[in-house]
Amino acid sequence: MPLARGQALAVRRSGAKCGLPAGPNDRPARHSFNGTLVLSSAEMETLPETLESRTVFDRDTKLFPDVSIDFFTHEDHLVPADRDLIRSGSLAPGGSF
Numbered sequence: 210m211p212l213a214r215g216q217a218l219a220v221r222r223s224g225a226k227c228g229l230p231a232g233p234n235d236r237p238a239r240h241s242f243n244g245t246l247v248l249s250s251a252e253m254e255t256l257p258e259t260l261e262s263r264t265v266f267d268r269d270t271k272l273f274p275d276v277s278i279d280f281f282t283h284e285d286h287l288v289p290a291d292r293d294l295i296r297s298g299s300l301a302p303g304g305s306f
Contacts, residue, residue: 237285250275250305272305 251273260270276297279290297303 238282238287241282242287243281245277245279247277248273248275267304269304274303274305 253271253273255271263270274297276295278295280287281290282288
């Protein structure tokens with residue numbers, strides 16, 4: 210179930226863990242952000258380069274889907290507004306998983 214912005218802030222303020230732990234290369238946010246990241250579909254590089262099954266259930270296994278994801282910053286964290294499964298590539302007219 211997606212978290213509303215207020216819910217995500219409440220989880221963070223409570224000290225409960227949400228999201229991934231900080232990594233050794235993490236840096237504080239330079240600016241606040243409240244917007245949408247838009248990624249265009251692209252063929253992914255894979256190992257092995259040639260997949261045994263390039264197409265499964267009429268979907269391209271090497272295609273990264275078009276996707277738009279809403280984010281906002283809270284303190285030094287970039288928080289996804291929707292923490293549910295993103296199915297954009299698997300919905301019509303998408304062609305990936």
